[in-house]
Each structure stands twice: as structure tokens, then as C-alpha cells.
Amino acid sequence: MQQPPLHSAPLRPATPEGRDRLWRAPLADLLTELKSTPAGLTGADAAQRIETYGPNDAAAVQRAPNWLRFLNRFKSPLVIMLLVASALSAAAGDVASFVIVAAIVAFSMILDFVQENRAETAVEALRRSVAIDAAARRDGRTVSLPVDRLVPGDVIALGAGDLVPADARLIESKDLFVNQALLTGEPYPAEKLAGESGPDAAGFAGAINAVFAGTSVISGTATALVVHTGHGTALGALAASLALKPPATAFELGVRRFGMLILRIAILMVLFVLVVNIAFHRPVLESVMFALALAVGLTPELLPMILTVTLARSALELAKRKVVVKRLAAIHDIGAMDTLCTDKTGTLTEARIDLVKCIDGLGADSPHALLYAFVNSRCESGMKSPLDEAILKAPPPAGVLDAAAWHKIDEAPFDFERRRVSILAENGGERRLIVKGAPEEMLRLSNRYLTAAGEERVLDDSARAAITATFDGLSRDGQRCLGIASRSVPADHLSAVIADETELVFAGFAVFLDPPKATAGETIGALAAAGVEVKVLTGDNEQVARHLFAALGLPILGTMTGEQLSHLSDEALIGQLPKITLFCRVNPQQKLRVILALKRLGHVVGYLGDGINDAPALHAADVGISVDGAADVARAAADLILLEHDLSVVLRAVVQGRRAVRNVAKYVFMGSSSNFGNMLSMALAAVLLPFLPMLPIQVLLNNLIYDLSQTALPFDRVDEEATATPAKWDNRAVERFMLVFGPLSSVFDLATFYVLFRLFDAGEALFQTGWFVESLVTQILVVFAIRTRRPLFGSRPHPLLAGSALGLAVLALILPFTPVGAWFGLVPLPVQFFFYLAAAVAAYLLLVEIAKHFFYRRYPVA
Numbered sequence: 001m002q003q004p005p006l007h008s009a010p011l012r013p014a015t016p017e018g019r020d021r022l023w024r025a026p027l028a029d030l031l032t033e034l035k036s037t038p039a040g041l042t043g044a045d046a047a048q049r050i051e052t053y054g055p056n057d058a059a060a061v062q063r064a065p066n067w068l069r070f071l072n073r074f075k076s077p078l079v080i081m082l083l084v085a086s087a088l089s090a091a092a093g094d095v096a097s098f099v100i101v102a103a104i105v106a107f108s109m110i111l112d113f114v115q116e117n118r119a120e121t122a123v124e125a126l127r128r129s130v131a132i133d134a135a136a137r138r139d140g141r142t143v144s145l146p147v148d149r150l151v152p153g154d155v156i157a158l159g160a161g162d163l164v165p166a167d168a169r170l171i172e173s174k175d176l177f178v179n180q181a182l183l184t185g186e187p188y189p190a191e192k193l194a195g196e197s198g199p200d201a202a203g204f205a206g207a208i209n210a211v212f213a214g215t216s217v218i219s220g221t222a223t224a225l226v227v228h229t230g231h232g233t234a235l236g237a238l239a240a241s242l243a244l245k246p247p248a249t250a251f252e253l254g255v256r257r258f259g260m261l262i263l264r265i266a267i268l269m270v271l272f273v274l275v276v277n278i279a280f281h282r283p284v285l286e287s288v289m290f291a292l293a294l295a296v297g298l299t300p301e302l303l304p305m306i307l308t309v310t311l312a313r314s315a316l317e318l319a320k321r322k323v324v325v326k327r328l329a330a331i332h333d334i335g336a337m338d339t340l341c342t343d344k345t346g347t348l349t350e351a352r353i354d355l356v357k358c359i360d361g362l363g364a365d366s367p368h369a370l371l372y373a374f375v376n377s378r379c380e381s382g383m384k385s386p387l388d389e390a391i392l393k394a395p396p397p398a399g400v401l402d403a404a405a406w407h408k409i410d411e412a413p414f415d416f417e418r419r420r421v422s423i424l425a426e427n428g429g430e431r432r433l434i435v436k437g438a439p440e441e442m443l444r445l446s447n448r449y450l451t452a453a454g455e456e457r458v459l460d461d462s463a464r465a466a467i468t469a470t471f472d473g474l475s476r477d478g479q480r481c482l483g484i485a486s487r488s489v490p491a492d493h494l495s496a497v498i499a500d501e502t503e504l505v506f507a508g509f510a511v512f513l514d515p516p517k518a519t520a521g522e523t524i525g526a527l528a529a530a531g532v533e534v535k536v537l538t539g540d541n542e543q544v545a546r547h548l549f550a551a552l553g554l555p556i557l558g559t560m561t562g563e564q565l566s567h568l569s570d571e572a573l574i575g576q577l578p579k580i581t582l583f584c585r586v587n588p589q590q591k592l593r594v595i596l597a598l599k600r601l602g603h604v605v606g607y608l609g610d611g612i613n614d615a616p617a618l619h620a621a622d623v624g625i626s627v628d629g630a631a632d633v634a635r636a637a638a639d640l641i642l643l644e645h646d647l648s649v650v651l652r653a654v655v656q657g658r659r660a661v662r663n664v665a666k667y668v669f670m671g672s673s674s675n676f677g678n679m680l681s682m683a684l685a686a687v688l689l690p691f692l693p694m695l696p697i698q699v700l701l702n703n704l705i706y707d708l709s710q711t712a713l714p715f716d717r718v719d720e721e722a723t724a725t726p727a728k729w730d731n732r733a734v735e736r737f738m739l740v741f742g743p744l745s746s747v748f749d750l751a752t753f754y755v756l757f758r759l760f761d762a763g764e765a766l767f768q769t770g771w772f773v774e775s776l777v778t779q780i781l782v783v784f785a786i787r788t789r790r791p792l793f794g795s796r797p798h799p800l801l802a803g804s805a806l807g808l809a810v811l812a813l814i815l816p817f818t819p820v821g822a823w824f825g826l827v828p829l830p831v832q833f834f835f836y837l838a839a840a841v842a843a844y845l846l847l848v849e850i851a852k853h854f855f856y857r858r859y860p861v862a
């Protein structure tokens with residue numbers, strides 16, 4: 001019997017009705033159609049479904065099988081034309097050169113492919129290690145599995161702080177609030193309820209019984225039936241239409257532009273050479289082959305591979321140092337970063353928060369404040385903040401004020417706009433709204449206060465002033481406070497809503513100690529010395545933050561509160577930014593605004609944070625950095641994950657990122673000087689010589705050996721001073737470098753032409769061999785001068801680089817004396833030529849050293 005399809009067509013999200021059925025159809029129908037039950041799927045069934053539906057990843061671009069990706073590399077028009085031309089010449093009788101061309105092309109493709117593939121596989125493994133997990137019911141048990149393993153029909157559990165992994169229909173829910181700003185733009189939590197919405201509910205607003213991939217759970221819990229996954233989700237549709245891929249960074253653009261620049265010059269040059277050869281009535285096929293070989297040789301075809309391998313190597317290096325890289329390109333962003341914004345808790349403090357005491361507004365120990373704090377923290381279903389954890393691990397209130405007697409009725413969850421959370425709770429016949437949050441606001445919302453003895457009094461101006469003084473005193477001592485208040489409500493009051501948070505009775509403060517992290521001050525100093533300015537963006541109040549800065553020995557240039565920030569236009573904010581190092585009482589949107597303004601000022605901005613409130617800023621920053629234990633949304637938005645919550649880890653990543661940028665720059669500088677020089681020489685040779693300056697296969701071999709010498713660059717050492725400041729990409733520097741050092745290498749090519757003709761009376765084969773060897777040896781060895789700004793012998797290259805460069809230079813020298821050399825038309829060179837060559841190499845390196853000295857003096861920032 002044939003298996004029926006797993007679910008029928010109407011569930012397909014491609015049609016609007018298909019999408020709406022997620023919340024309109026009765027849950028029972030969805031379960032039947034998906035052949036699932038509230039107990040979830042079996043592992044075997046899920047394994048089968050993942051074959052049908054693919055992985056649950058809206059942004060995933062299916063990675064083609066390896067053989068296909070390999071063949072894809074032959075798509076380059078140059079390579080195809082070259083192969084066609086050599087096939088033509090094979091048909092004309094020159095089979096050997098076809099075999100050689102094909103072999104060289106295949107070899108360099110394999111080299112390129114294997115390197116890049118290995119790098120990508122390693123990085124993919126790293127990324128998997130920090131993948132976000134979902135709790136799904138499989139085989140009757142709740143298991144934790146990577147989000148991309150979910151399939152339609154899975155039953156998942158959701159809790160505060162979770163990222164919703166797929167479009168799902170609620171089966172059960174309790175106080176569930178989600179932030180679906182990503183889909184609707186609405187920054188406040190939206191409530192969701194399991195149940196039937198009826199056939200008319202429209203849009204995300206109407207979908208109160210469904211949750212969507214990419215949104216996050218603010219508070220509460222739920223179980224839900226996964227209906228759409230991956231590209232089938234609403235987010236997947238967005239991803240497809242908006243191409244959620246991050247825009248290319250300055251570095252990527254710069255590297256790409258360099259590639260295009262060389263390519264353009266190469267095409268011009270090749271056309272020129274072709275025209276000259278044909279004008280001089282040289283054999284057409286050979287001229288075309290030569291031009292194509294030149295074009296292949298002159299394009300920086302290794303660039304993408306060098307880039308990937310350098311970044312991947314840095315990623316592996318960082319993994320050893322407790323940093324996991326999720327987005328490879330973030331490595332050079334962190335190398336270029338000049339401003340790091342960070343939140344406070346956990347980065348500047350130990351995040352081992354303790355509850356010191358609960359006091360009334362006037363400073364006396366208050367059992368009532370403790371009771372309310374405790375009930376509020378215990379009942380709140382949001383992601384438990386470190387403050388809640390501190391309250392819950394302190395000795396619970398006992399005696400008449402037994403917290404266990406209180407039962408939760410409802411909740412108005414925490415959000416970072418209000419900065420408070422309300423719990424509606426009941427004890428016997430007494431029903432109260434118990435609120436806890438930022439003290440300033442709590443005090444504003446109160447009109448009475450409760451003394452430690454349990455007496456309620458009117459909150460007149462003098463009482464208000466006295467309570468504010470208590471709070472200021474604590475803050476100045478660096479103690480963090482939450483305000484605690486409550487209000488009696490009628491017994492028929494069923495739900496807690498934000499509008500109820502008024503006319504409260506102020507019960508006092510919960511006072512916390514969050515000790516500063518001993519090493520933070522030092523690390524911030526080190527970052528500043530390395531050209532990275534640190535700004536702190538905290539939701540906490542100014543006095544606590546100031547006290548912390550003082551304790552860490554950090555100067556404060558200027559402060560700004562969220563309130564002040566909200567009155568500034570973007571332009572005014574940009575004007576003030578350079579003076580401000582501390583932003584206090586800022587909400588998530590304001591954190592985001594600061595990041596965007598810094599970017600507009602031209603800074604490369606990093607953001608380090610771990611909360612739901614940090615996610616927008618993490619997204620917007622050039623480098624989002626989060627930590628292993630952070631909220632899912634924060635980890636999902638980040639580019640780097642620190643396995644150890646410490647600023648010093650960031651400093652390591654900064655240095656590593658700068659190394660990566662510098663090593664890619666070495667390749668580019670090498671390429672811009674040698675490729676450009678070669679082009680000039682080839683153009684001159686085409687006009688001056690009665691024959692081809694090199695055979696096409698010699699050009700290809702020359703290029704292959706040069707490329708091999710470059711593959712060690714990602715491993716090279718980088719001078720200390722080269723990582724002392726942010727490593728930014730500078731296109732103009734590359735162009736200038738090319739214009740100076742390209743012609744310099746051509747000078748020696750011309751000298752070689754002269755020497756070969758005049759002193760050695762060279763014929764075609766000897767000339768070609770002589771130039772082959774000279775150009776290869778000088779191109780390879782100049783890496784020792786170009787890789788550093790120091791004098792040549794002042795910087796030690798990595799042994800791998802030194803070994804491969806020297807080894808391949810020696811290979812170039814002996815090749816003409818071998819049978820392999822003979823296949824390529826190389827002939828033995830007279831001994832005297834090597835004397836000339838030694839002198840030429842020495843003179844060339846010396847000249848490059850001198851030019852380097854003046855170049856870097858003239859353009860120090862390059």
C-alpha cells in the first residue's frame with residue numbers, strides 16, 4: 001500500500017489560506033493532518049520527516065554536494081576558454097600542452113577546493129557547538145535538540161527567554177507573552193493564549209493562539225505543535241524576500257574591489273597583448289592561448305580561498321581561547337572595531353549577585369518588603385534575572401509572613417520599557433497586586449508607604465524626600481536596589497494589567513551587592529591602549545554605575561540617561577556621542593539607537609550583551625558578542641559567543657581579528673605588486689620581443705608555483721605593532737602600494753630581458769626559461785619584505801611560510817635542469833645566469849626595503 005503524504009495540501013504555507021490555517025483551523029484538525037498527538041512524534045518518524053521537509057533553518061542555503069561545488073569552480077569563463085583553446089591546440093597536434101594545461105587547472109582547483117572545504121567544515125562544527133536548542137517531545141520524553149532538527153508535527157515546550165524555533169500552534173499556555181517585533185514592529189510583549197481563534201482571525205495580530213519562528217518568549221510557558229519549519233515559516237518568507245543576509249562589510253567590499261581592480265587591469269592588458277601579437281603576425285592560436293594563460297595567471301583567483309582559510313584559521317585559534325565564531329566575516333570586523341559598547345552586569349561585575357537586605361523606605365529591616373519581593377520573584381514566569389535568583393536563594397521569609405501561603409492568580413510580565421513586573425496573588429481571602437521594579441518609578445507610582453512594623457502611611461512630600469534619600473545613599477555606595485510595592489485589590493479582580501500599577505503602597509527596597517569584576521578595569525585600560533574605546537550601556541541607574549566606574553578605577557567622560565536621550569534628535573545625539581562613555585537607564589531601543597549613531601559617525605562598533613534587552617543592539621552592531629549562558633535571542637543575534645564571560649576574552653579576539661586582517665592584506669599587497677608588475681612586463685615584452693616572452697604552459701606553471709607559496713600566508717606571524725591599533729581596510733593604500741611596488745618589480749624584469757639578450761645572447765627557449773626563473777624567484781622571495789613594515793630581518797616569518805617560500809624558490813631554480821622542466825619547454829641555464837640572478841634578487845629586495853621605508857613614512861596609517 002502506498003504511504004499517504006504526511007499532511008494534505010491546505011497546510012502548505014505558500015498560499016495565504018495555508019498560512020492562516022495555523023491559527024484558524026481547529027487544533028484537532030492540525031494534529032490529524034500532521035499525524036501527531038500532544039505526546040509528540042517518535043524519533044523514527046521525525047527522522048523520516050526531516051528527509052521530506054529539510055532542516056528547520058529559515059536562512060539556510062542548501063549546501064550543494066561536494067562534487068557539485070567542485071565542478072562549480074570550473075564555471076569561470078577564463079578557465080573554460082583556456083581549456084577550449086588548449087583542446088583546439090591538441091587537435092592541431094599539440095597534445096602535450098593540453099594535458100599539461102588540464103593537469104595544472106585541475107591541480108590548482110583541487111588545492112583551492114580542499115583548503116576551503118576543510119576550513120568551512122571546521123567552522124561549521126564550531127557553529128554547531130553553540131547552536132540553539134529546543135525542547136521537543138520525542139518517543140514520549142522531552143529531549144533537547146538543535147533547532148534545525150525540528151519537523152512539522154513535533155511538540156515543543158517553550159519558556160521565558162526562548163527563541164520560538166518554528167511556526168507553531170499552542171496546545172497549552174500559561175501567562176505566555178512573546179515579543180514579535182521582528183514580524184510586526186510592535187515592541188511591547190504580545191499575549192498568546194492556547195485555544196480556538198475562529199475562522200476570521202487575521203494576520204499576526206489575530207493569531208493569538210500561534211507563535212512564530214524568530215520571535216521570543218518574554219514570560220510564561222507553553223507547549224506547541226510545530227506546523228511550519230524552515231523556509232515554510234513566516235520568517236522564512238521574510239528571509240526570502242528581504243535576503244536577511246547581513247550587508248557586506250567594509251573589509252569584504254574592499255577585498256572584492258581589489259579583485260575587480262586587478263581583473264579589469266588584467267583584461268585590458270591581455271587584450272593589448274593579444275592585439276600586439278596578432279598585429280605582429282604571430283601564430284593566432286598560440287597567441288590566444290598565451291593571452292588566456294596570462295589572464296588566468298593575473299587574476300587573484302586564490303583570494304576567496306585565502307580569505308576563508310585565514311578567517312577559519314582564526315576561528316579555530318579563537319575557539320581554543322574560548323570564543324566561538326558564528327559568522328566568519330565577524331573576525332575582521334572585530335579586528336577593525338574601534339568602539340565596544342557593553343552592558344554592565346556580568347561584564348563589569350561578577351554577576352554573582354547577593355541579596356543583602358530588604359528594608360522599608362526609611363532603612364529599617366522590613367519583613368514585608370522581603371515577603372513581597374519573594375512572592376513576586378517566585379511567581380514571575382519571565383526569564384529569571386540575576387536579581388530574582390538572588391532573592392530566591394536568600395533565606396525565605398517565615399512565620400506569619402509565610403510566602404508559601406500566597407498563590408499566583410495572574411501576571412503583568414517584566415519589560416524593559418516599564419522596568420517592573422506585577423504579580424496578582426492571593427492569600428486566603430486577601431488578593432494583592434505585588435509589584436517590583438526600578439525604584440524611581442515604583443516611588444512615582446505609590447501614594448502611601450508601609451513601615452517595617454506594617455503600618456501604612458501617606459506618602460507626603462517629606463516622606464518621599466526621606467525615602468529618596470535612602471535610595472540615593474544606597475546607590476552612591478554602589479548597592480543595587482529594586483523597589484517593592486503592593487496594593488490590595490477586590491477578590492473578584494482576575495487579571496493583572498499594567499494600568500493597575502498605580503496608587504501603590506511602597507513597601508521598601510530589596511538591596512543587592514554585585515561586586516565589581518577585579519580584572520575589568522585593567523582590561524578596559526588595555527582595550528583603550530589598543531585603540532578600542534569602551535562605552536557602557538546599562539539599564540541600571542546612574543549612581544550605581546558611577547560607583548562601579550570609580551571602584552574599577554575608570555574615568556567617566558560624560559553620562560547620558562535614557563530620558564535625556566529620548567529628547568535628542570539623531571543629529572544632536574551624534575554630536576554628543578564622543579563625550580559620553582556611560583549611558584544609564586537606557587531601554588533596548590535606546591541601546592540600538594546609540595549603536596546606530598556610532599555607526600553613522602563612522603565607527604566600527606562592537607556590542608557585548610547577554611539579555612533579551614540586548615538583542616536589537618547585538619543585531620545592529622558590526623560585531624555582536626554574547627556569552628554562552630545568554631538568552632536565546634541574544635545568542636541568536638550575536639556573531640561571536642564567549643564561553644567565558646570576561647572582557648579579557650574580547651581583547652584576545654580583537655588581536656586575533658587584527659592578525660587575520662593583516663594576513664589577508666599581505667596577500668593583497670603581494671598580489672597588487674607582483675600581478676601589476678607582471679602585467680606591465682608582459683605588455684612591454686609583447687612589444688619588444690620577436691617571440692612569446694613565456695609559453696602559455698610556462699605562464700600557468702609559474703602562476704601555480706607562486707600560488708602555492710602564498711597558501712602559507714594565513715599561517716604567518718603578525719608583528720606586534722601591526723595589531724596595536726584597529727586594522728581597517730584601506731583601498732587607497734592598496735592602490736598606492738600597487739602603483740609603487742608594481743613598476744619596481746618590472747624594472748628587474750626589464751633588466752633581465754636586457755641581460756638575457758645582451759650577455760647571454762638568448763634564443764627563444766633560453767630567454768623564456770631565464771625570465772620564468774627570475775620572475776618566479778623574485779615574486780616569491782619578495783614576500784619576506786612585504787609581509788612586514790619592519791626592516792626585512794627585523795620580523796620573523798612563520799616557519800611554514802619561510803619554508804614554503806624558500807623551498808619553492810629552490811624548485812624554480814632547479815626545474816630547468818629536470819625532465820619535468822623539459823616538458824614545459826624549460827632549458828638548462830648557464831651558471832653565470834645564477835650570479836646575475838643572485839645580484840638581481842638582492843638589489844630588488846634592497847630597493848623594495850628602501851621604497852617601503854619611504855612609503856610607510858609617507859602613509860603611516862595605511
Ligand SMILES: Nc1ncnc2c1ncn2[C@@H]1O[C@H](COP(=O)(O)OP(=O)(O)OP(=O)(O)O)[C@@H](O)[C@H]1O
Nearest residue numbers: 343344345385419420421436437438538539540611
Ligand atoms: N527581575 C526584575 N524584577 C524587577 N525589576 C527588574 C528585574 N530585572 C531588572 N529590573 C529592573 O530593570 C532595570 C534594567 O534591567 P537590567 O539591569 O537587566 O538592564 P541591563 O541594561 O541589562 O543592565 P546591565 O547593564 O546591568 O546588564 C534594572 O535596573 C531594574 O531596575
Ligand SMILES: [Mg+2]
Nearest residue numbers: 343345610611
Ligand atoms: Mg544585562
